[in-house]
Amino acid sequence: MTTLLTPDELEAALRTIGAERYHNLHPFHKALHGGRLTRGQIQAWALNRYYYQASIPAKDATLLARLPTPELRREWRRRLIDHDGTEPGTGGVARWLKLTEGLGLDTAYVQSLDGLLPGTRFAVDAYVHFVRDKSVLEAIASSLTELFSPTIISERVSGMLRNYSFITEETLAYFAPRLTQAPQDSAFALAYVKEHARTVEQQQAVINALKFKCGVLWSMLDELDYAYVAPGHIPPGSFRPQDDR
Amino acid sequence: MTTLLTPDELEAALRTIGAERYHNLHPFHKALHGGRLTRGQIQAWALNRYYYQASIPAKDATLLARLPTPELRREWRRRLIDHDGTEPGTGGVARWLKLTEGLGLDTAYVQSLDGLLPGTRFAVDAYVHFVRDKSVLEAIASSLTELFSPTIISERVSGMLRNYSFITEETLAYFAPRLTQAPQDSAFALAYVKEHARTVEQQQAVINALKFKCGVLWSMLDELDYAYVAPGHIPPGSFRPQDDR
Numbered sequence: 001m002t003t004l005l006t007p008d009e010l011e012a013a014l015r016t017i018g019a020e021r022y023h024n025l026h027p028f029h030k031a032l033h034g035g036r037l038t039r040g041q042i043q044a045w046a047l048n049r050y051y052y053q054a055s056i057p058a059k060d061a062t063l064l065a066r067l068p069t070p071e072l073r074r075e076w077r078r079r080l081i082d083h084d085g086t087e088p089g090t091g092g093v094a095r096w097l098k099l100t101e102g103l104g105l106d107t108a109y110v111q112s113l114d115g116l117l118p119g120t121r122f123a124v125d126a127y128v129h130f131v132r133d134k135s136v137l138e139a140i141a142s143s144l145t146e147l148f149s150p151t152i153i154s155e156r157v158s159g160m161l162r163n164y165s166f167i168t169e170e171t172l173a174y175f176a177p178r179l180t181q182a183p184q185d186s187a188f189a190l191a192y193v194k195e196h197a198r199t200v201e202q203q204q205a206v207i208n209a210l211k212f213k214c215g216v217l218w219s220m221l222d223e224l225d226y227a228y229v230a231p232g233h234i235p236p237g238s239f240r241p242q243d244d245r
Numbered sequence: 246m247t248t249l250l251t252p253d254e255l256e257a258a259l260r261t262i263g264a265e266r267y268h269n270l271h272p273f274h275k276a277l278h279g280g281r282l283t284r285g286q287i288q289a290w291a292l293n294r295y296y297y298q299a300s301i302p303a304k305d306a307t308l309l310a311r312l313p314t315p316e317l318r319r320e321w322r323r324r325l326i327d328h329d330g331t332e333p334g335t336g337g338v339a340r341w342l343k344l345t346e347g348l349g350l351d352t353a354y355v356q357s358l359d360g361l362l363p364g365t366r367f368a369v370d371a372y373v374h375f376v377r378d379k380s381v382l383e384a385i386a387s388s389l390t391e392l393f394s395p396t397i398i399s400e401r402v403s404g405m406l407r408n409y410s411f412i413t414e415e416t417l418a419y420f421a422p423r424l425t426q427a428p429q430d431s432a433f434a435l436a437y438v439k440e441h442a443r444t445v446e447q448q449q450a451v452i453n454a455l456k457f458k459c460g461v462l463w464s465m466l467d468e469l470d471y472a473y474v475a476p477g478h479i480p481p482g483s484f485r486p487q488d489d490r
Binding site (some may be wrong): 020021025027117118119121122123125126129211212214215216218219222223225226227233235236237 | 265266270272362363364366367368370371374456457459460461463464467468470471472478480481482
């Protein structure tokens with residue numbers, strides 16, 4: 001990339017990255033929503049994805065600590081409230097534990113992270129470190145995968161309810177609020193990036209930040225597919241499903 | 246673990262971790278040495294592993310900067326010399342580029358990291374961050390996978406020379422010096438850990454550090470096997486072999 005894009009051209013470039021690299025294109029995602037997984041495989045997904053959910057507030061707090069204005073900090077504080085809630089049992093992390101509990105996993109085991117795939121840990125930690133170490137512009141840009149999440153959430157909820165008898169609307173309570181939260185979050189982040197990426201270098205950095213984040217989400221599904229879908233190569237020490245209904 | 250181990254019991258516990266978790270047990274390792282991979286698949290391995298090799302001096306320099314005595318720093322400085330060499334074209338990183346070049350990869354492309362699997366980057370970066378963020382004792386313990394590397398190197402060199410017509414001793418020049426360097430390095434690190442892990446908590450931390458490092462190496466092979474071995478799921482943007490002889 002050698003010429004400066006208009007803000008709308010930058011947005012188009014970012015949306016193209018989503019169309020090519022977002023994890024709704026991953027084979028594991030298709031298997032999950034298409035009803036081709038066992039309960040044990042879905043447990044493995046929910047257990048590993050828990051570490052992502054539980055690290056999002058750490059990611060947002062890391063960025064919050066670097067933001068220069070009350071306006072930006074208020075916006076990012078709202079994300080913390082969404083994920084951590086206002087009292088025990090509320091917020092996105094707690095709702096994710098409803099999902100793992102509904103799937104039959106022991107909550108203390110999930111929270112211990114003992115069964116986590118090493119690759120999940122490395123990918124999620126890479127996201128938190130990115131937001132700590134890169135520019136604020138790149139850190140905000142890395143959140144832009146939320147531009148693409150309402151579609152995947154709709155597919156996920158309808159597909160999982162239709163295809164798995166052990167999945168209920170209550171189990172999937174995590175997802176409903178995200179359908180309104182994610183568009184609000186991504187609208188702010190997109191407007192910020194379009195306004196502040198004013199040089200070729202900054203625009204390239206924004207594009208690379210979104211590619212990086214797509215790689216985080218994609219790599220998590222690579223590990224799950226490799227470990228838990230036939231023939232299955234679960235690494236030493238990671239979660240082993242007890243039942244495979 | 247609730248009782249203090251003797252130094253020799255600690256060593257035995259560490260060797261058990263290697264026997265259960267070292268990446269010589271991984272299916273990709275067995276395929277590589279057993280002659281079951283194509284040249285393109287071996288290119289993918291060498292290209293991704295290059296990022297590990299190129300990051301080892303960064304890892305060692307990060308630890309060097311935290312070591313408290315001239316004795317420890319001299320020991321760790323030797324590792325830097327082994328990997329970075331004494332003049333251009335010498336040292337382990339340069340010898341690894343002989344391997345990628347011998348496999349037909351463009352050196353500038355390898356060094357650009359453009360074709361790297363995201364999962365490789367996350368795993369390798371996790372190792373560098375571990376050495377920066379954990380205690381010096383844990384950082385030194387995480388190097389102890391070298392206890393197990395002479396065996397894997399012997400298997401690798403003999404297996405690859407026997408099974409692939411496009412692999413020569415010159416291509417594999419990286420490995421010969423490692424057969425003497427790795428035992429020297431790991432003997433020092435093992436003695437250090439046996440002397441300094443004096444509480445149950447420190448011994449558990451040392452054990453966890455070695456498990457963590459085994460997870461780094463294992464996860465790199467997970468990603469390679471998933472991306473490049475049949476059916477193959479190469480992530481968007483990563484290296485695609487041009488020839489599959």
